[in-house]
Amino acid sequence: MSKKVLITGGNKGIGLAVSRAMLEFGYEIVIVARDFDTCPLVGVEKVTCIEYDLSDVDGLKELANTVGNIDILINNAGYMQPKYTYNNYPKEAREHIMNVDLYTPVELMNIFSEHMKKQKYGRIVNTASIAGQIGHPDVWYGMAKAALINATKIYGKLLGSYGITVNCVAPSPTETDMQKDNSEERKAEFKKTVATGRFATPEEVAKAIVWLATDCPEYINGICIDINNCSYPR
Template sequence: MRNVVITGGNKGIGLALTQKFVENGDHVIIVARDFSNQETFDYQNHPQVRCIAFDLSQTDRLSELVVQLDAVDVLINNAGLLQTLTYDAYPEVNRDYGLNLNLLTPVMLTTLLEDKLKASPHKGRVVNNASIAGQIGHPDIWYGIAKAGLINATKAFAKAFQGQIIVNAVAPSPTETELLNNIPEHRQQAFLRNTISGRFATAQEVADAMFWLATDCPDYINGICLDINNGSLPR
């Protein structure tokens, strides 16, 4: 049994992960700003799930969140936001909100939870939900910058922790979640033409990969970013 913290674990990829951990017998703490969404999996009334309402863009208050957490075996930095704004029309408030949520909060949470993760009897693990946006010149420049930074942070933390905590990331291409609605139709179609299967990833497919990194992947797989893009960015 693991104690798992999942940011944005109430919808999309995060909710698919919540359900997988619960089915595995683990206890999940979901951290999210809003729990008003209605989903097929009733996580709010599940005995293995605890919900903490918290605005993860408020980096100056993250220590208040961490004191509410006891033992932590797995940290899933999943929460994120894609804003379809061009580089020359990007209000500072949107830039700062996105950078906080997509980059600063995952880095700071990993730092603040280091001692708890090192104390885990399972060997603590961190899995970051990055994006293909961090590997290409993404139209949402600050989203791309944040995700590129998160990939770099994954490698940096893995080296800093020296195997005491296993840190990995995934870089999904567009996925069938709410965020897909933020991508203009012409960009969606252009992406699909570059995939092998001609479709987007499902939330479950990304969640399955993240779950493996958080549980059963060998310790030697550490500091990597797993591409999940169906051949749209072969490397």
């Protein structure tokens, strides 16, 4: 029986590239997101699409009942809100981004790791960001991603003895819809710091995520793969 993987935000951008690659490898995939209108994987064999707003943290247990047990969790859904400044960031906007970018991924690890623990196998990959490493102008986005990197380490320690690995990736700007919200000036500025002068492609980021979710040895646990082409070497 093929392994089952849940990919949040697997309908677009980086998540879609991950979904495509996991399908190619023969996995059964479940995609959770809000909008499937443009998703090319709707109706494809081995793909289940579930419409759900991941800002609803309280509803996640019910969502998990619909999804069923999984072997691999890819916490990919996320967004940023560059229109807000540190001193003009409405409370609702702050709460919303913390729900989607931090509380939900952590809660999904709590929920889905239960079965993984019983079967003594699981792979969890979180999509963090360079924003969580460098101090980002969207302060709540940066703080959520920094916390997700730390959660990856904590959960790697908590779950490692059950045959579960928890790792994350920290991409720098990547060519997806998310960049539509970024100013042209900031994008041009950032490209100057990248060795090849361009943003990453979703496929480049997906390759790292898919490897962490599949072939990656058990001993690689609690790490963050930087995908930034020397824009933040460390």
